[in-house]
Amino acid sequence: MTAATIEAPALGRPGFGATVSQILSMAWRQMVRIKHNPFELVDLSLSPIMFLLLFVYVFGGQMAGSTADYLQYVLGGLIAQNAIFLTMYTGTGINADLRKGVYDRFRSLPIARSAPLAGKIFADMFKQVWSILIMVGLGLLMGFELRSIGYAVLATVVLVVFALAISWVSVLMGVVADSEEKVQIYAFVIIMPLTFTSSAFVDINTMPGFMQAWAKVNPVTHLADAMRGLLSAGPIAEPLMWTFAWAAVILAVTAPLAMRAYRRKMV
Amino acid sequence: MSHPGTTTDYAIETEGITKHFGDLVAVDRIDLNARIGTVLGVLGPNGAGKTTLVRMLATLSQPTAGTARVGGYDIVRDAPEVRSLIGLTGQFAGIDELLTGEENLRFIGRLLGMPTRDAKARARELLAQFNLSDAADKAAKAYSGGMRRRLDLAASLVGRPRILFLDEPTTGLDPRARGELWELVRGLVADGTTVLLTTQYLEEADQLAHEIAVIDHGKVIATGTPTQLKAKIGGQTLRIQPEDHGRLDDLRALVTERFPDLDPVVSAGAVTIGVNDDGIMPGLAAELRDRGIALTDFHLGLSSLDEVFLTLTGHRTEADTDTDQTEEAAR
Numbered sequence: 001m002t003a004a005t006i007e008a009p010a011l012g013r014p015g016f017g018a019t020v021s022q023i024l025s026m027a028w029r030q031m032v033r034i035k036h037n038p039f040e041l042v043d044l045s046l047s048p049i050m051f052l053l054l055f056v057y058v059f060g061g062q063m064a065g066s067t068a069d070y071l072q073y074v075l076g077g078l079i080a081q082n083a084i085f086l087t088m089y090t091g092t093g094i095n096a097d098l099r100k101g102v103y104d105r106f107r108s109l110p111i112a113r114s115a116p117l118a119g120k121i122f123a124d125m126f127k128q129v130w131s132i133l134i135m136v137g138l139g140l141l142m143g144f145e146l147r148s149i150g151y152a153v154l155a156t157v158v159l160v161v162f163a164l165a166i167s168w169v170s171v172l173m174g175v176v177a178d179s180e181e182k183v184q185i186y187a188f189v190i191i192m193p194l195t196f197t198s199s200a201f202v203d204i205n206t207m208p209g210f211m212q213a214w215a216k217v218n219p220v221t222h223l224a225d226a227m228r229g230l231l232s233a234g235p236i237a238e239p240l241m242w243t244f245a246w247a248a249v250i251l252a253v254t255a256p257l258a259m260r261a262y263r264r265k266m267v
Numbered sequence: 268m269s270h271p272g273t274t275t276d277y278a279i280e281t282e283g284i285t286k287h288f289g290d291l292v293a294v295d296r297i298d299l300n301a302r303i304g305t306v307l308g309v310l311g312p313n314g315a316g317k318t319t320l321v322r323m324l325a326t327l328s329q330p331t332a333g334t335a336r337v338g339g340y341d342i343v344r345d346a347p348e349v350r351s352l353i354g355l356t357g358q359f360a361g362i363d364e365l366l367t368g369e370e371n372l373r374f375i376g377r378l379l380g381m382p383t384r385d386a387k388a389r390a391r392e393l394l395a396q397f398n399l400s401d402a403a404d405k406a407a408k409a410y411s412g413g414m415r416r417r418l419d420l421a422a423s424l425v426g427r428p429r430i431l432f433l434d435e436p437t438t439g440l441d442p443r444a445r446g447e448l449w450e451l452v453r454g455l456v457a458d459g460t461t462v463l464l465t466t467q468y469l470e471e472a473d474q475l476a477h478e479i480a481v482i483d484h485g486k487v488i489a490t491g492t493p494t495q496l497k498a499k500i501g502g503q504t505l506r507i508q509p510e511d512h513g514r515l516d517d518l519r520a521l522v523t524e525r526f527p528d529l530d531p532v533v534s535a536g537a538v539t540i541g542v543n544d545d546g547i548m549p550g551l552a553a554e555l556r557d558r559g560i561a562l563t564d565f566h567l568g569l570s571s572l573d574e575v576f577l578t579l580t581g582h583r584t585e586a587d588t589d590t591d592q593t594e595e596a597a598r
Contacts, residue, residue: 013347018380025377029363032374036365036406105361105422108325108432110351111378267288267328 019112026119027126030093034127043089044127048082048135055201056142063202068143075139076227077200079155080220082131083163084195088187090124090167091174095183098175098265107266117262121167128163132156136231147231155230158243162223165247172258175265200224219246275339278303278430278461279324283333286319286485293319295485296333301463301478306456308476308493309465316485317465318358321434324463325355338430354423354431358438360415361422364408368399368418371407375425386425393421397451413444420451431455433464437471449474473497481579488579505548507555508537508564518560525551532577537564541578 014022034040055074060067063074094117097103106116136144136152146152170187177183197211198204198220204212215221223246225239279301286294294316301307311317322328324337326346335342338352355361362371369390376386394403397417402410407418416436423431433452437445452475456462466472472479473493481489481496489496509518518538522531526547529540548567555562 014380021380022378025374028377029366029370029374032370033363033365036367100364101357101359101361102363103361104322104327104357104359105355105375106378107327108350108353108355108423109375109378109426110347115378 014110014112019115022111022115023119023122026115027123030120030123031126040089044086044130045134048078048131049138051078051082052135052138052142059201071139071142071144072232073228074201075135075144076155076229076231077198077224079132079135079159079227079231080198080224081195081200082135083128083159083223084166084191084220085187086124086127086131087163087167087170088184088191089127089170090121091170091172091177091183091187092180093120093124094171094174095177095180099179117171121164121171124167125160125164128160129156132159145232147233151230151236155227158226158230158240159223162243162247165251166254168251168254168258172254172261175258175261194218195220198224219243219250222246275336276302277336279307279335279337279463281320281324281333281335284320284323284330284335285332286316286323286328287331292485294323294330297480297482297485297487299480299487299490301461303461304456304459305477306452306462306464306475308472308479309463309482310467310469310472310479311465311482312467315482317482318434319485320482321355321357321432321463321465325353325432326350327355351426352429354426354428355434356416356420356423356432356436357434360419362407362415362419365406367404367406368394368410368414368421369403371418371422372425375422379426389425393424396454397421398447411444413440413447416440416444416448417451420448424455428460430461431463433462435465435467438467445471483580503542503567504539505542505567506537506539506564507551507562510561510563512536514560517558518555521554521558521560522551525554530578534577539577542567 034044052075055078056067056071060070060074064070097116097120103116107113132155136146140146169190170183173183173186177186197215198218199215200220204215204221207215219242222239222242225234226236226243228234229236229239277300279299281297281299283296283298284294285292285296297316297320299307299309309317309320319328323330324335324342326342326349329343337349340348340352342349363374366374369387372390372393373383373386376389377383379386381389391400391403394400397420399414399417399421402414407415410418420433420436436452437448440448449471452462452464456475462475464472464475476493479489479491479493479496480487507518507522509515515533515536515538519531519533522529522538522540526540529542531538531540548565552565555565
């Protein structure tokens with residue numbers, strides 16, 4: 001009798017380099033998806049453009065006396081709001097992949113366990129950068145006065161870091177929800193009031209007391225203030241500190257919950 | 268890097284592998300072996316535990332008890348090595364519908380560490396082999412059901428796996444698409460790939476498998492080569508329905524008397540027996556006439572899975588739908 005064995009190729013346990021390459025491949029897939037799905041491009045480009053034009057040219061005069069002044073105020077807030085809305089797509093994408101068996105395929109391949117999720121989140125950060133570029137670019141065309149290029153780069157980094165943290169809320173919803181639509185509804189119900197009860201669009205001093213109390217601690221207020229400070233004018237250090245503090249808290253709470261939910265799903 | 272615990276002739280070996288979902292025992296102490304280079308057919312109705320078994324063997328899910336080795340590697344301890352040897356085509360196609368067929372395959376190639384050029388070449392090669400070259404640059408969502416299954420199978424083959432798990436690869440396909448997929452599987456086996464195939468179709472197991480394990484409620488209820496199994500359960504089913512329902516017991520007694528080794532089953536007002544030799548029909552018909560048992564149905568058909576189950580377990584397969592849903596919900 002010939003004893004036969006099947007030799008396992010060495011790629012069974014990927015090292016650091018292989019893991020990075022797998023994450024990049026996962027991100028590549030997300031980019032190709034955008035190419036094939038024009039609706040996603042609309043969400044990434046058209047909706048920030050529309051919001052910026054509408055807010056500035058419809059509300060601007062009433063809000064700040066002049067559209068130019070309101071543009072200077074609201075751009076940071078709109079960037080913050082848009083970034084938070086964008087994180088929703090992390091959850092809807094993961095939800096669809098889980099339900100359609102795409103993750104089963106990934107998990108049967110000799111690749112790092114972390115690659116699918118990391119690749120998805122990494123690609124979504126590109127979308128964040130794309131959106132802030134679009135909004136700042138359009139703002140400049142509309143007459144926005146940028147504080148400095150250096151600060152604008154810093155604003156992009158801060159935005160990506162914050163978005164990375166709150167992506168985990170979206171991952172959690174994506175893993176737990178049984179349909180993409182539910183992820184969208186959950187996200188909308190949370191994100192809509194969260195972003196409007198902040199300093200993103202108005203000076204919170206005009207709000208009634210109870211609303212002000214909330215708006216002052218709302219993470220969106222701190223992110224919007226940080227964006228405003230870095231891009232336009234105003235304090236930077238304090239809102240930045242609060243933004244990072246919130247990012248750390250949200251990450252510390254939701255990432256373990258999301259990973260636990262994910263592992264439970266994978267029994 | 269660990270090494271296989273034992274050298275073996277088997278590509279897949281399970282020992283008492285068991286999976287519980289809460290109170291539900293989806294897979295119950297299953298022992299199976301698949302020789303290297305052969306097709307092991309796992310035949311069973313919905314909810315029998317086929318998918319749960321495949322998910323464990325493909326390292327997607329861990330057994331509650333028992334062990335299994337794939338390519339000599341333990342599915343829990345050596346899961347990364349197992350993954351480097353296997354391909355999986357599940358019931359739900361694990362392809363990205365927005366990507367083209369070529370991009371889907373190229374993507375898997377890149378994930379597996381192939382340089383872009385090799386990944387492209389491998390994608391083209393598989394598309395040609397699976398008769399998808401014309402649709403290579405169309406989004407997978409525009410593919411027909413049969414094309415999707417072929418693309419999914421191709422995706423599981425990018426890394427040239429030595430062991431392939433096919434979980435109900437033809438469920439929902441029309442007969443022509445089914446036949447095409449069978450041909451592809453035969454080709455892979457001819458090249459030395461070991462295949463574990465789950466199916467609800469007796470015909471599919473008969474067409475492809477060297478060995479068949481029939482499972483029901485998570486347990487193996489029969490094993491053997493297709494020929495052995497057909498001898499046991501009858502490759503064909505003879506259904507005899509008396510005009511007068513009251514003669515059912517007489518009919519059953521007569522059949523038992525004439526064919527003591529076949530086990531007649533009474534259900535839905537008829538007696539069914541598994542038979543291998545249709546030569547018995549004229550004699551039986553004559554005898555029934557002599558005894559004055561008038562018939563409304565007397566026909567020979569290829570055994571359906573349902574009849575296989577009726578013969579092996581004495582119950583039909585309908586009751587299993589509930590289990591299936593519980594299993595789905597548990598996942």
